Amino acid sequence: MTLPSWPASVRGMLLILLLPVGIGLMALAWFIHGVLLERMSRDFVESRLEDEVAFLEHQIRESDGQVDTLRTGDYFQEVFHHAFAIAALSQQTVSPEPWAPLLEPLLAEDGEGAVSVRDAGVSGAPSDILAYRRSFTVDGVPVTVIVAEDMEALQNSQAELHAWTAAVSVLLILLLVAGIWLAITLALRPVLSLQAALRKLQAGETSRINVRSPEEFRPLVRQLNQLLDSLDHRLERSRDALANLSHSVKTPIAAIRQVLEDTRRPLDDELRREMATRLVDIDRQLEAEMRRSRFAGPQVGKSAFPVKQARDLLWMLGRLYPQKSFELATELRHEHRWPIEEQDLNEILGNLLDNAGKWSSRCVELSLVESRQQMQIIVSDDGPGVADDVIGQLGQRGVRLDEQTPGHGLGLAIVLDIVRRYHGETRFLPGSRGGLEVRVTIPSPVFNAASALAAWPG
Template identity: 70%
Template sequence: MRLFRKPDSVRGMLLAILLPAGIGLMALAWFVHGSLLDRMSREFVEGRLQDEAAFLEHQLRESGGQTEALKTGGYFQEVFHHGFAIASGDSTVVYPRSWGTLLNPLLKSSQPGTVRIRDMDVGDAPSDLLAYRQSFAIGDSPVTVVVAEDMAALDDSQAELHVWTAVVSILLIILMVGSIWLGITLSMRPVVTLRAALRKLQDREVSRINVECPEEFRPLVQQLNQLLDSQDQRLERSREALANLSHSVKTPIAAVRQSLEDTEKSLSDRLRRDMAARLSDIDRQLEAEMRRSRFAGPQVGKSAFPVSQSRDLLWMMGRLYPDKSFELSTDLTQERRWPIEEHDLNEILGNLLDNAGKWSDRCVELCLSETREQLQIIVNDDGPGVAEEGREQLGRRGLRLDQQSTGHGLGLAIVLDIVKRYGGQAGFATSAAGGLEARVVFPASVRPTPEA
């Protein structure tokens, strides 16, 4: 049987943690207060007893040690509010007389300083007594002074004060509980607002979550909106792929169908080759759109290891083009992650390296770098390159892949689509070896970019 069940709500969890902690701290403060109050009271009484003993010594020295002179006029009864005893020679004075049983032994004792007498049941004498004993000499006559105070009355006052402190502490605990509840309620208001925004989103009243919320909730809202952007992008890509396929395959299929339905014409070799070419066009278009449909785009929690994936691809390209050298240049560690979906990064690196390997003479270099602001991929080759006016056409949207510029255009449309969806940029220039340099830059904090 579980003695404690974890609360299901944040409010319950906070109360389960803060309330016992607050009560425990308040109780500890109450006990510490009692201990300090008792210590301070004792030190105060001891100091006052020492002052009164010093005052008695002064009066006795002025009277030459004659205690009889002090008995008259009720002086001590008016000045002192507790008991005392004085022994000078053969003369002894004790006030009040009922304390004599307790104070006379202290006069005969040889121990100076403060003495606490407890649990004594002697007539009208107090049961809890704090006394201070001091000895001195006036001329040749020794004098002993004992000043004492009944601690019971002081303890009663302390107990009353301690009770009032407990009452105030309970009131403070109640106020603290109310403050905690109010603070939790106010802090949870953004959750209620967010829940209402999600309900509106579910009812199609809004397309994105746009609520004012504390800083702690902003990453959650951003991630939810990013997820919505990703879903919209996937839907748009699916629609676009269907439209492209519908537009691209209608004409070749119609041509092949017409040739097959025309029974008056025999299937010549030329017609067979033409039909095969048409079917190849359909196959390439299907493959291209299937590859586009697999783009994931920015996703929460998805990341890739760029160094590991690059090495695997370079090894594969080395087997595909055995007469060419593929090099990796990077300062990144093997464990470094980039916030890019693994398949998307493979598509980018694979297409760039395949194009560079196909048109390089001897060497292809892949450079991976990272700063606080951006992630960068650079692929250089030493091939013939592309003229400046032709670079603008590389990967241009609307061109079929098999109709793009020979060489470096193959697969670049896919690369540009992926880069765009990650909010990055791609550019082409002449490499240091005279070939083509393909540069892809992503922001360090990847965010989805809406479709154009």
């Protein structure tokens, strides 16, 4: 058995969800209207009957209990428009007379208040009545008074009113459908502007999506623009890498070519070493540019496990430097994720830990810290440290990256490049153990999203 699929249209899905709710609420309101109408009508009739019984009691007391003196034709019936019955000793008065089979049994009962009679089946009398009975004494003579209302006629009037209410409800449902359709159409207008912006982007008329969108669409627009920025950065990095590589290898290749084309000089050991040096330079430049091309930068949906990667790197470096201790300090869980591409995080941790391992005396400590605003990577060692006057030069590109030279400068330019792509910051500080402390701070994407929404105009 296959379940029905949701419609592909947002408008269709909203109509399917909202229309049954609206119709259900309208039907519930109609049902509640019927119940309340019946309850209010009964309370109103009962209140009137009680007032008329009080009036009859007053008239009987004024006549000193002489019921016969109240027989003035159809006076009470014309005044009250209700049937009534009066019993005093052996005297009984019922008006109109066809109601006598319904009201006389009520005169013989005890108790006071409202009494209902349903499905009586008396010829000439209504089947459903509501009566109000009261007993009192006048000069020691017990008197019972009953006033009754034909509920069948009232119920017919209520049914007619309820039917009109149903007709109005159907009209309101049609208006509700039109209102929902109009509201959905107006709510989806930003989607049309977003589609138009995407068409302009595809046609090359614009390079970014610049539309005023509702709060729900702002993360989508921001992520699309970030994707476009990432693609532009990658294209720019590729072009820069090709330009750098072309510029860097041109001189070594020209020198090797000159040596090979110079037939007057024998290819002795010194020339071989010179050619090998040139080839090593070319290999270094190729490796550096290839590593830099692998850096992804911020990408939607990409994440890494910082604790797992840190432990793997610490284990490997512990085998590479067996005489030194590598420690991890963090409160993050093993399965916790960071929104950083795995290769980028591996380059940051690997370069920083390798530098610290080379220059430390006995111990290297890695700390992973996360708050709502940022993520931090702190690497400190107990080595000789870096002088204050040159600590600010760490990671600068005065020279192209040379990853075979030992020291704290190894790979730091790569770290700085990756961190900048995540809009982060890298600081070099004197360590608490006397060595160097490198503190990498990367802002959290959740915090950036909240800040962007707060700063959005309008």
